[in-house]
Amino acid sequence: MEFAHCSLAALSRALSEKKVSAVELAQMHLARIESHRNLNAFLDVRPEVTLAQAAAADARLARHDADCTPLTGVPIAHKDIFVTKDFCSTAASKILRGYKSPFDATVVDNLQRAGMVTLGKLNCDEFAMGSSNENSAYGNVLNPWDLGAVPGGSSGGSSAAVAACLSPVATATDTGGSIREPAAFTGVTGTKPTYGRPSRWGMIAFASSLDTAGLLTRSAEDAGLVFNHMLGFDPKDSTSANRPPEDYTRNLGMDVRGLKIGVPREFFGKLLQPDVEAAVREALAEYQRLGAVLIDISLPNAELGIPVYYVVAPAEASSNLSRFDGVRYGHRAAQYGDLTDMIKKSRSEGFGAEPKRRILVGTYVLSHGYYDAYYIKAQKVRRIIAEEFTQAFSRCDVIAGPVTMSVAFGFGEKAADPVAMYMADYYTVPGSLAGIPSMSIPCGFGAGPVNGKRPVGLQLIANYFDEARMLGVAHAYQRATDWHLRRPAGY
Ligand code: GLN
Numbered sequence: 001m002e003f004a005h006c007s008l009a010a011l012s013r014a015l016s017e018k019k020v021s022a023v024e025l026a027q028m029h030l031a032r033i034e035s036h037r038n039l040n041a042f043l044d045v046r047p048e049v050t051l052a053q054a055a056a057a058d059a060r061l062a063r064h065d066a067d068c069t070p071l072t073g074v075p076i077a078h079k080d081i082f083v084t085k086d087f088c089s090t091a092a093s094k095i096l097r098g099y100k101s102p103f104d105a106t107v108v109d110n111l112q113r114a115g116m117v118t119l120g121k122l123n124c125d126e127f128a129m130g131s132s133n134e135n136s137a138y139g140n141v142l143n144p145w146d147l148g149a150v151p152g153g154s155s156g157g158s159s160a161a162v163a164a165c166l167s168p169v170a171t172a173t174d175t176g177g178s179i180r181e182p183a184a185f186t187g188v189t190g191t192k193p194t195y196g197r198p199s200r201w202g203m204i205a206f207a208s209s210l211d212t213a214g215l216l217t218r219s220a221e222d223a224g225l226v227f228n229h230m231l232g233f234d235p236k237d238s239t240s241a242n243r244p245p246e247d248y249t250r251n252l253g254m255d256v257r258g259l260k261i262g263v264p265r266e267f268f269g270k271l272l273q274p275d276v277e278a279a280v281r282e283a284l285a286e287y288q289r290l291g292a293v294l295i296d297i298s299l300p301n302a303e304l305g306i307p308v309y310y311v312v313a314p315a316e317a318s319s320n321l322s323r324f325d326g327v328r329y330g331h332r333a334a335q336y337g338d339l340t341d342m343i344k345k346s347r348s349e350g351f352g353a354e355p356k357r358r359i360l361v362g363t364y365v366l367s368h369g370y371y372d373a374y375y376i377k378a379q380k381v382r383r384i385i386a387e388e389f390t391q392a393f394s395r396c397d398v399i400a401g402p403v404t405m406s407v408a409f410g411f412g413e414k415a416a417d418p419v420a421m422y423m424a425d426y427y428t429v430p431g432s433l434a435g436i437p438s439m440s441i442p443c444g445f446g447a448g449p450v451n452g453k454r455p456v457g458l459q460l461i462a463n464y465f466d467e468a469r470m471l472g473v474a475h476a477y478q479r480a481t482d483w484h485l486r487r488p489a490g491y
Pocket residue numbers: 128129130131153154173174175176177178179206313422425
């Protein structure tokens with residue numbers, strides 16, 4: 001097998017057995033990034049930076065340094081929501097064009113310390129707001145399975161890069177579904193840990209009570225290997241969970257016989273497209289063949305997830321985005337009158353339509369007279385949704401269902417209708433509001449249009465801090481099936 005198609009586990013072995021060097025891996029991936037530029041997955045690539053990191057990793061491997069890890073020399077790419085010293089950090093917004101951070105995000109720093117080699121920064125929806133990557137100020141990312149389909153969003157660059165084997169792994173962020181939905185649309189494994197488990201330090205903020213760093217990988221096993229070095233308490237992040245380090249690979253051999261899988265009946269309503277439902281039901285049947293037990297559960301208020309999310313997330317976004325004022329960083333209008341005019345013009349020119357829409361909605365729901373009617377009400381329903389999950393986990397070990405209603409849609413199909421676009425996260429938003437870990441694993445293909453194969457994802461949801469078991473459950477499926485090994489033609 002070509003190294004570009006290898007799992008991270010296999011790359012790690014090849015590096016330690018000296019079958020390949022970190023520099024060779026970096027060069028090979030940089031060449032692939034270059035030859036698949038039409039996907040528009042990358043926003044910033046700097047071969048000199050990447051190759052210097054790779055050479056340092058090779059030196060570490062040659063010395064058999066005690067600080068070598070299974071990740072030393074393995075390439076990775078980062079969503080442009082994570083700030084980086086050596087690459088620009090724009091959040092795919094014009095307002096941050098060319099911005100260089102004076103420090104690295106904790107997630108980036110942790111992985112670089114472990115010896116991972118950064119290939120570059122990945123395109124996404126502006127400030128991670130979107131479900132199709134059509135909101136990037138730097139153009140659409142194409143889905144390698146079908147160039148007419150969206151790669152999902154907001155982590156569309158991350159999903160396309162892993163699906164097209166431009167990187168074996170990519171970081172991403174999930175506020176309402178931005179790891180799981182793009183993973184489902186591109187046939188890769190996407191994992192969002194418990195809120196507070198990964199550091200938010202250096203993650204350009206969208207909705208602080210929801211933003212969670214995670215990964216797009218080829219398999220659950222690869223996610224576990226990277227999480228071992230990526231996650232952990234960070235005193236720089238006041239919402240970081242202060243818990244001892246864990247081995248996220250410890251359940252990878254687990255037996256799922258007798259495992260109780262909750263299947264929420266509300267996730268199989270009439271909005272779910274028949275082709276997606278068929279693939280998801282077949283995946284559940286596979287778990288039954290492996291000995292797991294399916295349990296009918298109910299999440300009666302999950303359907304309120306979208307309206308709740310679109311009050312809470314814009315409220316937090318309107319506050320977070322106020323820091324982009326043309327004074328401290330980012331775009332400043334060329335011509336202006338007084339200070340207010342400068343701020344107004346800089347923000348009008350710098351932000352795209354979606355962040356502007358959210359700033360308006362968020363300011364509205366937080367304003368005097370509407371705060372109680374919208375914001376406080378949404379917080380109460382958010383709590384109810386979280387409690388329904390807690391109740392469900394008293395009856396089952398994990399929850400499973402669809403990630404999305406449909407396979408990847410075409411460019412422009414939902415762009416004119418924000419509510420239709422928001423509905424893309426119907427099944428992912430409830431878990432985000434609760435803050436529980438959740439992932440998408442490839443489980444088949446949809447009926448789709450004639451010009452391509454469009455993948456389907458199975459969503460697994462676990463209780464707080466139970467990501468190791470969730471990865472074990474996913475790995476059991478990936479040992480029994482090969483959907484995660486399928487690759488789009490030509491990559
Ligand atoms: N699609 C959702 C939104 O637009 C979720 C985005 C995300 O998870 N970052 O807000």
